[in-house]
Amino acid sequence: MSSSFQANRLNMQALAQDGVPLVASTLLQKLKRLAQETQGLQPDLSVQWEARAEFRSLPGADDEVWLHLQAKTSVPLTCQRCMGIVLAPLEVNQWYRFVATEDIAMAEDDQSEEDLLVMEPQFDLLALLEDELLMALPLVPMHDSCPVAPMLRVGEADVVGASDAKPNPFAALAQLKRK
Ligand SMILES: [Zn+2]
Secondary structure, eight states: OOTTOOTTSBOHHHHHHHOSOEEEEEEGGGSHHHHHHTTTSSTTOEEEEEEEEEEEOOTTSOOEEEEEEEEEEEEEEEOTTTOSEEEEEEEEEEEEEEESOHHHHHHHHTTOSSEEEEOOSSBOHHHHHHHHHHHHSOSSOOOSSOSSOHHHHHHHHHHHHHHHHSOOHHHHHHHHHHO
């Protein structure tokens, strides 16, 4: 990774010119909207990501800048069934094509398999990464099978309650024997 690149103020043309993938790790805390979803469960978590830009030539037109973004992480969320922590795997693996204006992006979006982004001199790659990770979040976070089924926990509490109420007959017998 070239230290001359700053992920939140990235010159895409320079990155494409460089040709070397930008590999980095960003603290979850810096992705504030995503961090909010995890409710501070794992504040030291960082997200590994990789961005690669390249020029693609078109006959009779300026070269296009394409970007490939890849990220993989797991974020802690609250399971909506048992309210415990569930690790949700998030993955981003997407191609983008930069266009000059918002109008072009709107006009060409339907017919493009890749996502379209408007070229800016200082592109905020971290915001894009965060958007993609937020979109990858499960709608209802839930364990495949919860570590402790809620019904079972109620049952255990009942058993504990019962033994507290009645003295253990064997303990009582031991007391008698000692006398
Ligand atoms: Zn659960």
